[in-house]
Amino acid sequence: MFETSYFFFFGTTLLISFSGALMPGPLLSVTINESTREKGWLSGPLLIFGHAILELILIAAIFLGLAPVLNHPAFFVITGIAGSGFMIWMAIGMFKSLPFLSIKAQTTEKKHFLPLSGALMSLANPYWTIWWATIGLGYIIGASELGIKGIVVFFTGHIMADFLWYSFVSTAVYKGRSVLPDMAYRLLIGLCGCFLIVYSVILIFKSIITIFQ
Numbered sequence: 001m002f003e004t005s006y007f008f009f010f011g012t013t014l015l016i017s018f019s020g021a022l023m024p025g026p027l028l029s030v031t032i033n034e035s036t037r038e039k040g041w042l043s044g045p046l047l048i049f050g051h052a053i054l055e056l057i058l059i060a061a062i063f064l065g066l067a068p069v070l071n072h073p074a075f076f077v078i079t080g081i082a083g084s085g086f087m088i089w090m091a092i093g094m095f096k097s098l099p100f101l102s103i104k105a106q107t108t109e110k111k112h113f114l115p116l117s118g119a120l121m122s123l124a125n126p127y128w129t130i131w132w133a134t135i136g137l138g139y140i141i142g143a144s145e146l147g148i149k150g151i152v153v154f155f156t157g158h159i160m161a162d163f164l165w166y167s168f169v170s171t172a173v174y175k176g177r178s179v180l181p182d183m184a185y186r187l188l189i190g191l192c193g194c195f196l197i198v199y200s201v202i203l204i205f206k207s208i209i210t211i212f213q
Contacts, residue, residue: 005146006146006149006150006153009142009143009146009150009153009154009157010153010154010156010157011157012157013139013153013154013157013158014157014158014160014161016135016139017157017158017159017160017161017162018161018164018165020131020161021161021162021164021165021166022165024195025125025127025199026087026121026124026125026195026196026199027047027051027118027121027122027125027166028166028169029192029193029195029196030047030090030117030118030121030192031043031044031047031166031169031170031173032169032173032188032189032192033094033189033192034047034114034117034170035169035170035171035173035174036173036174036185039114040170040174041167041170041171041174041175042170043114043170043174044163044166044167044168044169044170044171045163045166045167045170046114046115046118047114047115047117047118047121047166048118048159048162048163048166048167049114049115049118050114050115050116050117050118050119050120050122051118051119051121051122051159051162052159052162052163053115053119054118054119054122054123055122055132055155055158055159056155058129058132059132059140059151059155062132062133062136062137062140063140067133067137068133070129070130070132070133071130071133071134073210073213075126075129076126076130076206076207076210077207077210077211079123079124079125079126079129080126080203080204080206080207080210081203081204081207082124083123083124083125083126083200083203084124084199084200084201084203084204084207085200086120086124087121087124087196087197087199087200088196088197088200090193090196091193091194091196091197091200092193094189094190094192094193094196095190095193097189098186098189098190098193101182101185101186101189102182102185126203139154139158140154142154
């Protein structure tokens, strides 16, 4: 039987994680883009599965003393520039496909290994690692005081927020295909591509500022 402290810790973790999951980011753009393809509503859960595996590895790394590295300015610069390049590359692919995009044709497109995409989009975002090196680290310390069960409860609450939100998004986009004309679909994907470009430019700008500080 779990003590009351475990349920309280689970609830607070779930709420805090929802506040982060609901914020728009590169992973959300990719989820929207992939939800109209062959995997449909499963795109969100599959992307978050890869995201979850990466977070398990990161938690292990934090226990091994990686937290100071994650919070180092040089790490932000490296991941910011490398991640921006990856996101710009994805956005260019979206823009190139716009003239030919059709919801009815999505099942014939090249297949993507979505768990890997979920992990890469998380890794490409330096704010994800900074969150773990600050807020996440604080929660891990609190969870460790409750033993291994506390770590399990923390991770379950944290990843459940991501699974619930991204499953909702992918299901809503997938179900909306029947009422979404191709022009509106192309506009949606174009906006996702624009978001990735803007996000990347901001990351590059902040990385440059960090270099000269």
